[in-house]
Amino acid sequence: MNTLLAPQRPSGVPDTLRLPSRDPRTSLVDRVALRLGLWLLLWSTRSPRLADDRLRHAQAYRHQEERARRERAYLREASLAPRP
Numbered sequence: 001m002n003t004l005l006a007p008q009r010p011s012g013v014p015d016t017l018r019l020p021s022r023d024p025r026t027s028l029v030d031r032v033a034l035r036l037g038l039w040l041l042l043w044s045t046r047s048p049r050l051a052d053d054r055l056r057h058a059q060a061y062r063h064q065e066e067r068a069r070r071e072r073a074y075l076r077e078a079s080l081a082p083r084p
Contacts, residue, residue: 026034
């Protein structure tokens, strides 16, 4: 493309740099709403494990540990088994 044939701007300042005037600060209401929204997002994504009761959490932990023990035992047996 020949840039000499492109339309030229008289000011030399690209349109992307021409920003309309705006308020320099965000209003108090908007800041409070943003902070409240962020707090609600963080609160809604908290770990559900913290909401579980102790018995359910202890049972899940025991199951996880037992499964890991069985997997380690299987891998140990598989690695020690004689090769055909």
